[in-house]
Amino acid sequence: MSVHVSQSAHKIQLWRRLGSVQYRNSRLLQRQHLSSFSSNADRNDDLVTLEASPDTGVATLRMHRSPANSLSMEMMQSISGAIRKAESDRKIQSLILTSSLPSGIFSAGLELTELYQPDLARLPKFWESFQQLYLDLYGSRLSTIASIGGPAPAAGCMLALSCDYRIMTDNPKCTIGLNESQLGIVAPPWLAQQYIDVIGNRNAELALLLGTLFTPQQALTVGLVDELVCSGDSSIDEMAQRKAAEFIRIPPKARVAAKELTRGTQIAKLSGNREEDTEFFCSFVTTDTVQKTLGSYLEMLAKRKK
Amino acid sequence: MSVHVSQSAHKIQLWRRLGSVQYRNSRLLQRQHLSSFSSNADRNDDLVTLEASPDTGVATLRMHRSPANSLSMEMMQSISGAIRKAESDRKIQSLILTSSLPSGIFSAGLELTELYQPDLARLPKFWESFQQLYLDLYGSRLSTIASIGGPAPAAGCMLALSCDYRIMTDNPKCTIGLNESQLGIVAPPWLAQQYIDVIGNRNAELALLLGTLFTPQQALTVGLVDELVCSGDSSIDEMAQRKAAEFIRIPPKARVAAKELTRGTQIAKLSGNREEDTEFFCSFVTTDTVQKTLGSYLEMLAKRKK
Amino acid sequence: MSVHVSQSAHKIQLWRRLGSVQYRNSRLLQRQHLSSFSSNADRNDDLVTLEASPDTGVATLRMHRSPANSLSMEMMQSISGAIRKAESDRKIQSLILTSSLPSGIFSAGLELTELYQPDLARLPKFWESFQQLYLDLYGSRLSTIASIGGPAPAAGCMLALSCDYRIMTDNPKCTIGLNESQLGIVAPPWLAQQYIDVIGNRNAELALLLGTLFTPQQALTVGLVDELVCSGDSSIDEMAQRKAAEFIRIPPKARVAAKELTRGTQIAKLSGNREEDTEFFCSFVTTDTVQKTLGSYLEMLAKRKK
Numbered sequence A, B, C: 001m002s003v004h005v006s007q008s009a010h011k012i013q014l015w016r017r018l019g020s021v022q023y024r025n026s027r028l029l030q031r032q033h034l035s036s037f038s039s040n041a042d043r044n045d046d047l048v049t050l051e052a053s054p055d056t057g058v059a060t061l062r063m064h065r066s067p068a069n070s071l072s073m074e075m076m077q078s079i080s081g082a083i084r085k086a087e088s089d090r091k092i093q094s095l096i097l098t099s100s101l102p103s104g105i106f107s108a109g110l111e112l113t114e115l116y117q118p119d120l121a122r123l124p125k126f127w128e129s130f131q132q133l134y135l136d137l138y139g140s141r142l143s144t145i146a147s148i149g150g151p152a153p154a155a156g157c158m159l160a161l162s163c164d165y166r167i168m169t170d171n172p173k174c175t176i177g178l179n180e181s182q183l184g185i186v187a188p189p190w191l192a193q194q195y196i197d198v199i200g201n202r203n204a205e206l207a208l209l210l211g212t213l214f215t216p217q218q219a220l221t222v223g224l225v226d227e228l229v230c231s232g233d234s235s236i237d238e239m240a241q242r243k244a245a246e247f248i249r250i251p252p253k254a255r256v257a258a259k260e261l262t263r264g265t266q267i268a269k270l271s272g273n274r275e276e277d278t279e280f281f282c283s284f285v286t287t288d289t290v291q292k293t294l295g296s297y298l299e300m301l302a303k304r305k306k
Helices: A007-021 A073-088 A123-138 A155-161 A189-199 A201-210 A216-222 A236-248 A252-271 A274-285 A288-305 B007-021 B073-088 B123-138 B155-161 B189-199 B201-210 B216-222 B236-248 B252-271 B274-285 B288-305 C007-021 C073-088 C123-138 C155-161 C189-199 C201-210 C216-222 C236-248 C252-271 C274-285 C288-305
Strands: A048-053 A058-063 A094-099 A143-148 A165-169 A227-229 B048-053 B058-063 B094-099 B143-148 B165-169 B227-229 C048-053 C058-063 C094-099 C143-148 C165-169 C227-229
Touching: A048 A073, A058 A073, A058 A236, A073 A123, A094 A236, A123 A155, A123 A189, A123 A252, A123 A274, A143 A155, A143 A236, A155 A189, A165 A216, A165 A236, A189 A201, A189 A252, A189 B252, A189 C201, A201 B189, A201 B236, A201 B252, A216 A227, A227 A236, A236 C201, A252 A274, A252 C189, A252 C201, A252 C288, A274 A288, A288 B252, B048 B073, B058 B073, B058 B236, B073 B123, B094 B236, B123 B155, B123 B189, B123 B252, B123 B274, B143 B155, B143 B236, B155 B189, B165 B216, B165 B236, B189 B201, B189 B252, B189 C252, B201 C189, B201 C236, B201 C252, B216 B227, B227 B236, B252 B274, B274 B288, B288 C252, C048 C073, C058 C073, C058 C236, C073 C123, C094 C236, C123 C155, C123 C189, C123 C252, C123 C274, C143 C155, C143 C236, C155 C189, C165 C216, C165 C236, C189 C201, C189 C252, C216 C227, C227 C236, C252 C274, C274 C288
Parallel strands: A058 A094, A094 A143, A143 A165, A165 A227, B058 B094, B094 B143, B143 B165, B165 B227, C058 C094, C094 C143, C143 C165, C165 C227
Antiparallel strands: A048 A058, B048 B058, C048 C058
């Protein structure tokens, strides 16, 4: 029974599969968790734009769902679709993920109207799209760089955590972190594990309990981002391009195998546990207490707007 | 068979249970590992004092077993009982753990006379009380704050590690750490795991090998404590109260679910393994070599007193 | 089936075994993974030298395979043999691992001519010797100190990671790290896990992807080494001796039990998975892509020499 397979066994399975397919198409990590839902990148040009440069090997994925790149089901499917489109081009080895909203917001996280008084038939599909986005981005064969020009709370932080490298603008008004507890909800275990893996268990524990949002400087200190761009420095896009070029110098087969070392276990774990994860999320988010807290939070946001 | 269930399976079970009970009474973490031994907090007022403020939602647990809050079986049962008493009050959301000994000592750790030339019938019960204290404190539904005004070696450090936040007085004479190896004994795996989770694998490995006791400044550097109180600053108690208030602002259901993310697996692991853990401890501590080392250590302590 | 036993179950088995054998001969960690291939330390005096001082309890293992202590199968068997020889002397509690090459190079890592256009009958034996060297050094009952006077890339870094303490000369020309990806190959999971355990998951992930080689100062910052020796300071050998003396003050039984806490699980994992690990390595390294990249790398090295 799959849930009884230990981490160690998962690793071995992946490890062997890596050996046997011998990276035949360099898209293994991607391939192993492709679900059957069809990509719809093409019909979502109003949500994301993908720009591929076969010359440099770098593709740029720009998110622009107004007003804050919050992740509706369609937005998540659109990002997933664009990632796969980039991967399908054999000349592309690196992906820069960024926002092209005038406000600079990276992503405000999950679209809360999907969670508050939700359509119960749509809710599990919404969650599956979130899982799929994580699997697509975190497990991509491409080297992935988050170019974070503005706030990245909650699932916006997940987008950043799923990349291989994070560059952020050094503006103290822009914060990043898994602040779910402040909204009365909780990150799923696979997202919490990303947090633990990137900033360490103790930092993650405290930040998850308190729903901490880190300023860029604080994020750099705990390791949540890798580099800051000060105003006056070269632009964040140039830095992302330079970093992409650095990754591209590594033989792709070795780079993908190295990624598998730190990410394979987590990908296998969620892949074998999607239904239960969805079930828990749906039952948790629809409880009276959570709905009430979400309602108050949305009300507070609406007031702040005025 | 339970020992063959992987971490991942444990997590799933907890995750589902979290969903199904829907935090009916917000005491899930506590509930899932309540053992059958009866609380005896009331008859131990000479060992600990519990002071609850329903207005602020904060309870304070003061330890005062002379001379050093060392953990005899009765002391551990007394602390466990007080934690549960605090949890039984639905208005209480936060617990401050501190010492009210005039010397300021937080806790000297396990009562060594329980380990040296031990009563063989009592020894396993003593160890089970230690496990239970860990399960009660580490898995409490309350947000827990250790206010450490003095030394906290060995199991005294465990008390601190089991809290959600640690504030320590900045007095270089007060040290904290798992120094078991210096006494010729070894921390149990669940306690070592706490150490690893809080200060990182490498720091923990070296400190466990050498039995390192950290000064407050060193403890802050490795992340063993979160904050230091300098003399002249606001008192350690005020800081603990302020931190408690910060935790209380988080919706309790979300805060408990976040705690489950980082602690659920470890709690499930020991809960399913208590007998074997006790068996190993008893066989290890009663070996001739360990008894001899403990004897020399106690002799050295006695000489130092004079 | 052993690969389905979870980490947690492994731990329990080790824990119980520790209890039952009661460190009868203080060589448990070593004993549990002794393979059947016979030691050949004696006939390899041209590769390593072992110098034991029963008075201090410290043995020194000097590697001197010209020109760079690269790890051929014979070299690895020779180091393994010397570790066991040191362990067989009950008066020895500590081992210093160092290089006595005039160039100061610690170890250049695996002998690449073993990997490029390899003898297919020898290749699996070569890899098993590498696994065995890890098991012997990482799981030694001795406290182990790496005295790193020069570069330690790839498997040279593994030698350092397997010790309990790492002292390095502060010369920016000497670098250390798992740079496998730069050569088009990948570290095995057990070596990647050592890296994660020592420098943290995030540092390890990025360094594995990019094949980073750290300068001594960078290595100190991420925790890859514990101490640097500046020129003018006491010699690196004196520092290693002092550190060895510090470890020796800890009761051996407790020190070995503490080592088991952080290393037992990993040792058990590889011990139960050696064949599959070898199988993957052999199939990965013999692919056309990897052979081609290795060929270019060796050519580049040859040109640089001239």
